[in-house]
Amino acid sequence: MTQLLLLLLLLLAPISLSMAESSTPPTTGQELLIGFKATPNPSVSSFQSLITDSNGNYSLGFLRVNETRLTLAVVHVPSSEIIWHANMTKLARWSDPTQLIFNGSLIISDSHSGVFWSTYTEGDRVWLSNTSNLQVQTSDGSVLWQSFDFPTDTLVENQNFTSNMSLVSSNGIYSMRLGQDFMGLYAKFKSGSDPGQIYWKHKALEAKAAILPGQPIYAVLKSDGFLGMYQNGSVPVDVQSFNSYLQPVSGVRRVRMETDGNLKGYFWTGSSWVLDYQAVSEPCDLPNSCGPYGLCEPGKGCACLDNQTDPNTGRCASPGNHNLVDFCTAYSIKYKVIRSNGVELPYKQLMGYQRMHTFQQCETACQQNCTCWGVVYSNTSGFCYILDYPIQSLMKVGDESKMGYFKVSEGVGKRKIDVGLGVGMGLVCGSILVFGVVVGYGWYRMRERKRGVSGYVKEDGVVGVGPYKDLGAASFRSIELSGR
Numbered sequence: 001m002t003q004l005l006l007l008l009l010l011l012l013a014p015i016s017l018s019m020a021e022s023s024t025p026p027t028t029g030q031e032l033l034i035g036f037k038a039t040p041n042p043s044v045s046s047f048q049s050l051i052t053d054s055n056g057n058y059s060l061g062f063l064r065v066n067e068t069r070l071t072l073a074v075v076h077v078p079s080s081e082i083i084w085h086a087n088m089t090k091l092a093r094w095s096d097p098t099q100l101i102f103n104g105s106l107i108i109s110d111s112h113s114g115v116f117w118s119t120y121t122e123g124d125r126v127w128l129s130n131t132s133n134l135q136v137q138t139s140d141g142s143v144l145w146q147s148f149d150f151p152t153d154t155l156v157e158n159q160n161f162t163s164n165m166s167l168v169s170s171n172g173i174y175s176m177r178l179g180q181d182f183m184g185l186y187a188k189f190k191s192g193s194d195p196g197q198i199y200w201k202h203k204a205l206e207a208k209a210a211i212l213p214g215q216p217i218y219a220v221l222k223s224d225g226f227l228g229m230y231q232n233g234s235v236p237v238d239v240q241s242f243n244s245y246l247q248p249v250s251g252v253r254r255v256r257m258e259t260d261g262n263l264k265g266y267f268w269t270g271s272s273w274v275l276d277y278q279a280v281s282e283p284c285d286l287p288n289s290c291g292p293y294g295l296c297e298p299g300k301g302c303a304c305l306d307n308q309t310d311p312n313t314g315r316c317a318s319p320g321n322h323n324l325v326d327f328c329t330a331y332s333i334k335y336k337v338i339r340s341n342g343v344e345l346p347y348k349q350l351m352g353y354q355r356m357h358t359f360q361q362c363e364t365a366c367q368q369n370c371t372c373w374g375v376v377y378s379n380t381s382g383f384c385y386i387l388d389y390p391i392q393s394l395m396k397v398g399d400e401s402k403m404g405y406f407k408v409s410e411g412v413g414k415r416k417i418d419v420g421l422g423v424g425m426g427l428v429c430g431s432i433l434v435f436g437v438v439v440g441y442g443w444y445r446m447r448e449r450k451r452g453v454s455g456y457v458k459e460d461g462v463v464g465v466g467p468y469k470d471l472g473a474a475s476f477r478s479i480e481l482s483g484r
């Protein structure tokens with residue numbers, strides 16, 4: 001009996017020992033083995049590294065979100081850019097009961113709420129590749145789970161982006177997806193409208209290979225400096241080349257779905273990221289360049305749809321309008337109307353329309369429909385574009401026969417309805433924002449300075465906030481073009 005107990009103790013000893021050891025997580029380790037356990041360290045303010053890749057370029061660890069919460073993230077160490085984070089519908093707390101374990105599955109849980117996130121695998125080790133791919137592998141090296149299959153907002157070199165994936169901006173509004181034969185950018189301007197309005201579409205040119213109908217396409221960011229679309233094999237059906245196309249660059253490349261709705265490509269110089277691709281090159285072509293009810297004039301900057309509001313105050317309509325779903329409920333039914341000429345939707349080619357004989361007809365259709373926020377009408381073509389989501393930015397055009405009618409809610413004092421960004425999407429860590437904004441915004445500023453443009457408004461005073469601002473709110477739209 002005693003022998004049996006001893007044997008048991010001996011058998012258990014190495015396990016409990018290894019668990020005790022690993023509960024103070026190594027910061028230099030390169031893999032996690034079964035039995036690994038880590039808890040967030042209360043004194044760490046932003047990122048607690050657990051493992052790194054062989055070069056020390058990337059690190060997997062706990063990332064602080066919203067001050068008291070955490071998610072699991074892979075960061076590029078020299079720049080602190082977040083390359084990937086776990087998509088948790090609910091965030092775990094940065095405090096004691098929360099733990100990360102590896103028992104075959106990589107699991108974040110706490111004793112009260114249970115499992116927040118899991119890879120649901122039966123693997124033998126967790127490993128971070130030198131390309132930032134977090135993998136759960138078996139002992140023979142086969143991959144059971146990899147972060148490359150669940151991208152966040154970033155795609156790195158040679159990562160396969162398939163048609164059932166999406167890159168979602170950290171504010172949860174914008175996404176990049178693949179269609180049958182194109183790449184598209186979508187904006188979700190109200191809840192429940194997945195994926196939302198398409199505002200940019202790049203159809204495959206099929207110069208070197210034709211797309212076979214019925215087979216999905218996928219996209220890959222290539223080291224040569226292009227975003228390629230493929231169907232099978234190595235011959236791309238489309239190539240979107242970057243500024244540094246075919247030029248040797250010093251470091252790795254990445255593309256990110258930014259919070260302003262642009263898809264941007266960067267390469268690493270060894271000390272900074274250099275922007276060398278933007279899907280949307282003209283700021284006014286972004287869906288929300290000047291904020292809600294803003295008016296973007298190419299080469300000039302921002303104004304408001306009504307002439308009374310000063311875009312420099314930061315907003316062209318009361319904030320309630322940003323979060324309202326429609327005008328159908330009792331408290332939201334009151335609205336005033338703005339009419340203006342010489343305005344156009346930046347992405348009207350991608351919008352559905354109805355033909356109407358007069359602007360009056362088009363306007364009436366909207367007036368009588370409480371889910372309609374406004375219309376844009378072309379007097380020459382008779383096209384009536386109906387907007388069934390909160391008004392974003394319009395584009396100023398010289399042609400006065402392009403007319404708009406927009407509803408502005410008067411009845412909403414405070415934000416009653418959340419735009420419905422899932423927590424998972426909005427979980428967006430302060431650091432993502434800070435870096436995203438700093439980099440993206442820095443480039444915009446440089447671009448704008450070159451063009452001599454000034455005065456793109458900031459909508460909500462969020463530029464330059466500390467790292468832990470609530471990013472779940474719709475208030476993050478369009479901060480990138482802000483002019484300070």
Ligand SMILES: *[C@@H]1O[C@H](CO)[C@@H](O)[C@H](O)[C@H]1NC(C)=O
Pocket residue numbers: 055056057078250251252268270
């Ligand atoms: C990764 O590390 C290697 C060697 O330390 C370095 O040459 C390379 O530039 C690094 N890459 C990135 C993306 O930081």
Ligand SMILES: *[C@@H]1O[C@H](CO)[C@@H](O)[C@H](O)[C@H]1NC(C)=O
Pocket residue numbers: 103104105107115122
């Ligand atoms: C790993 O832990 C989770 C959560 O505690 C549990 O549900 C799962 O069964 C465990 N897996 C193994 C292989 O022990």
Ligand SMILES: *[C@@H]1O[C@H](CO)[C@@H](O)[C@H](O)[C@H]1NC(C)=O
Pocket residue numbers: 055130131
């Ligand atoms: C990354 O790792 C692979 C092997 O997994 C190796 O062939 C390659 O040279 C490494 N790259 C760098 C930059 O260290």
Ligand SMILES: *[C@@H]1O[C@H](CO)[C@@H](O)[C@H](O)[C@H]1NC(C)=O
Pocket residue numbers: 087088089150151152166167168422424425
């Ligand atoms: C995160 O998870 C939610 C719910 O499971 C899903 O709707 C959303 O698309 C996911 N986000 C990403 C970036 O995959």
Ligand SMILES: *[C@@H]1O[C@H](CO)[C@@H](O)[C@H](O)[C@H]1NC(C)=O
Pocket residue numbers: 148158159160
């Ligand atoms: C991407 O897909 C190709 C073929 O479809 C495959 O050979 C390659 O290993 C994949 N890359 C990754 C990182 O999964």
Ligand SMILES: *[C@@H]1O[C@H](CO)[C@@H](O)[C@H](O)[C@H]1NC(C)=O
Pocket residue numbers: 162163164216
């Ligand atoms: C996504 O599509 C790929 C093939 O294109 C497939 O292998 C994979 O199982 C799909 N993933 C999901 C989550 O549907």
Ligand SMILES: *[C@@H]1O[C@H](CO)[C@@H](O)[C@H](O)[C@H]1NC(C)=O
Pocket residue numbers: 232233
């Ligand atoms: C690739 O396309 C060719 C036709 O162009 C087809 O014959 C071949 O089977 C395809 N290969 C794969 C792996 O789907």
Ligand SMILES: *[C@@H]1O[C@H](CO)[C@@H](O)[C@H](O)[C@H]1NC(C)=O
Pocket residue numbers: 305306307338339340341
């Ligand atoms: C704004 O002012 C311009 C001229 O300054 C005028 O043409 C336009 O109709 C005005 N728009 C509104 C909505 O009042």
Ligand SMILES: *[C@@H]1O[C@H](CO)[C@@H](O)[C@H](O)[C@H]1NC(C)=O
Pocket residue numbers: 369370371372386387388
């Ligand atoms: C109201 O507009 C929505 C789209 O904005 C449309 O789906 C619906 O059919 C319209 N209702 C009526 C009664 O016209």
Ligand SMILES: *[C@@H]1O[C@H](CO)[C@@H](O)[C@H](O)[C@H]1NC(C)=O
Pocket residue numbers: 379400401
């Ligand atoms: C719209 O077109 C009609 C005739 O097609 C014309 O009479 C009217 O003046 C035009 N209105 C504007 C504002 O251009």
Ligand SMILES: *[C@@H]1O[C@H](CO)[C@@H](O)[C@H](O)[C@H]1NC(C)=O
Pocket residue numbers: 066069091423426427428469470471472
């Ligand atoms: C962050 O905290 C604020 C208030 O403390 C909360 O309203 C918001 O939903 C939180 N965001 C996330 C993503 O949990």
